[in-house]
Amino acid sequence: MPSDFIPVGAPVHRRILSRLETAMVARRNVLEIIPALSYRQPIVSGEMVMRWHMLADPAGMKRVMLDHHSNYPKSEVMKRMLRPAIGESLFNAEGPNWKWQRQAVAPVFTHRNVVALAPAMTATAERTCARLAKCTAQAELVTEMLTATFDVICDVALSGREHFDSETFGQAITEYFRTAGRASLLDFLAVPEWFPRPGRLLAARSVQVMHSMVAAAIEARRRDAHPPADDLLARMLAAQDPETGHRLSAEDLIFNMQFFIVAGHETTALALAWALYLLANVPVEQEQARQQARDQLQGRAAGPDDLIHMPLVRQILEEAMRLYPPVGLLARSVVEKDTLCGRTILPGEILFLPIWALHRHELLWEQPERFRPDRFGAGASAGINKYQYLPFGAGPRVCVAANFAMMQAQIILATVLQNFEFAPGAPSPHPIMMMTVRPEPGVFLQVSRAS
Numbered sequence: 001m002p003s004d005f006i007p008v009g010a011p012v013h014r015r016i017l018s019r020l021e022t023a024m025v026a027r028r029n030v031l032e033i034i035p036a037l038s039y040r041q042p043i044v045s046g047e048m049v050m051r052w053h054m055l056a057d058p059a060g061m062k063r064v065m066l067d068h069h070s071n072y073p074k075s076e077v078m079k080r081m082l083r084p085a086i087g088e089s090l091f092n093a094e095g096p097n098w099k100w101q102r103q104a105v106a107p108v109f110t111h112r113n114v115v116a117l118a119p120a121m122t123a124t125a126e127r128t129c130a131r132l133a134k135c136t137a138q139a140e141l142v143t144e145m146l147t148a149t150f151d152v153i154c155d156v157a158l159s160g161r162e163h164f165d166s167e168t169f170g171q172a173i174t175e176y177f178r179t180a181g182r183a184s185l186l187d188f189l190a191v192p193e194w195f196p197r198p199g200r201l202l203a204a205r206s207v208q209v210m211h212s213m214v215a216a217a218i219e220a221r222r223r224d225a226h227p228p229a230d231d232l233l234a235r236m237l238a239a240q241d242p243e244t245g246h247r248l249s250a251e252d253l254i255f256n257m258q259f260f261i262v263a264g265h266e267t268t269a270l271a272l273a274w275a276l277y278l279l280a281n282v283p284v285e286q287e288q289a290r291q292q293a294r295d296q297l298q299g300r301a302a303g304p305d306d307l308i309h310m311p312l313v314r315q316i317l318e319e320a321m322r323l324y325p326p327v328g329l330l331a332r333s334v335v336e337k338d339t340l341c342g343r344t345i346l347p348g349e350i351l352f353l354p355i356w357a358l359h360r361h362e363l364l365w366e367q368p369e370r371f372r373p374d375r376f377g378a379g380a381s382a383g384i385n386k387y388q389y390l391p392f393g394a395g396p397r398v399c400v401a402a403n404f405a406m407m408q409a410q411i412i413l414a415t416v417l418q419n420f421e422f423a424p425g426a427p428s429p430h431p432i433m434m435m436t437v438r439p440e441p442g443v444f445l446q447v448s449r450a451s
């Protein structure tokens with residue numbers, strides 16, 4: 001019997017907000033700038049300093065992300081927010097500078113290499129269970145999941161974490177998101193970059209903390225007589241542009257590693273925390289998933305070969321990322337005049353891709369506000385257009401580590417579910433997007449040993 005639980009959504013404004021209102025709202029929660037119409041129309045347009053469009057249509061998404069992607073580079077507003085922390089590293093770079101960095105990094109995430117990384121994922125799942133076993137009342141699951149995924153990314157990026165104190169690094173990330181991560185009024189008003197931004201000054205401190213830890217790890221690697229051959233840092237140190245012979249400068253290296261470490265664990269941890277929030281509210285589905293995990297795992301922690309036998313665990317994560325895509329909104333610039341969903345798009349305008357609204361669109365999803373993992377079941381998922389479900393983006397800029405993230409999330413979720421039961425705690429979470437869609441003030445759940 002389907003439960004009548006309705007997962008928490010974001011506030012929706014029925015009218016188009018004024019320029020000042022938008023800027024204020026965006027500082028609080030980027031999801032609130034998505035107008036109500038975006039949940040039921042393919043495209044919505046408005047004006048705020050510059051003309052903007054919000055596209056939530058599969059064919060339009062395909063054109064922007066794949067067929068005509070060079071006409072839609074990443075937006076300057078977003079790059080400005082990220083530049084102090086990640087410079088012109090892979091995520092922010094464009095053109096040939098992006099291409100060679102992507103080619104250097106992609107081999108780390110081939111299926112074969114990701115499977116080879118799975119023991120680190122299994123080990124982190126076991127440690128997470130050991131931590132949860134000590135918990136006597138309710139636990140805060142965002143912190144738990146961040147600890148779990150941080151361990152894994154340190155292995156992948158640096159083959160270890162001797163130079164990282166996860167607590168200090170974690171606090172710096174949170175501070176960075178809360179300061180620089182807020183879409184600044186000045187950014188929205190297109191005030192030039194040299195103009196001092198108060199948030200950025202505060203953020204500089206957290207960036208410095210993170211960068212100095214990353215720099216220490218890189219320095220230690222350079223001195224290491226027997227360095228690991230195939231982690232991300234080894235690949236980046238060896239990377240060379242085949243056409244120009246260009247190598248990553250010391251600064252580029254820090255920027256790239258910084259991005260990988262932050263993006264590589266924050267997003268996956270959020271997907272897991274949201275999935276647990278959802279499951280805690282639907283005990284019947286939670287028990288079904290637990291039973292499937294138990295039948296397959298028989299008490300041991302999950303590994304890569306188990307995943308195919310636990311489809312419910314994957315479906316739950318997919319549905320959690322539909323309702324709460326960790327990257328809820330992307331923004332692109334426009335190079336040349338184009339037409340999207342019948343609307344003229346001009347150079348200089350800004351194009352928002354509200355993944356959040358696409359995933360909750362009334363024209364695309366049946367009961368979009370409901371948690372229904374069966375949408376992603378073997379038969380049903382065939383009806384989902386590839387461009388109506390985009391937690392990892394699409395086209396050439398698609399997440400380079402999507403398969404790594406999915407494997408890690410499934411291994412952790414299956415292992416944890418096998419051993420523990422989750423019930424709602426207090427306070428309840430609300431989705432707030434700064435750079436990622438975080439549950440605030442956290443995901444508080446009652447955790448008990450599964451009977």
Ligand code: HEM
Nearest residue numbers: 091263264267268271326327391392393397399400401405
């Ligand atoms: C559930 C987890 C994750 C989600 C939802 C996610 C989402 C995304 C999205 C939506 C993009 C495309 C952005 C755009 O088109 O503007 C992206 C790009 C990227 N992601 Fe992820 N990501 C996840 C995990 C990871 C992990 C684990 C890593 C690294 C270990 C990573 C590294 C990257 C990189 C480097 C890019 C830029 C690729 C490029 O521009 O060529 N992501 N991610």
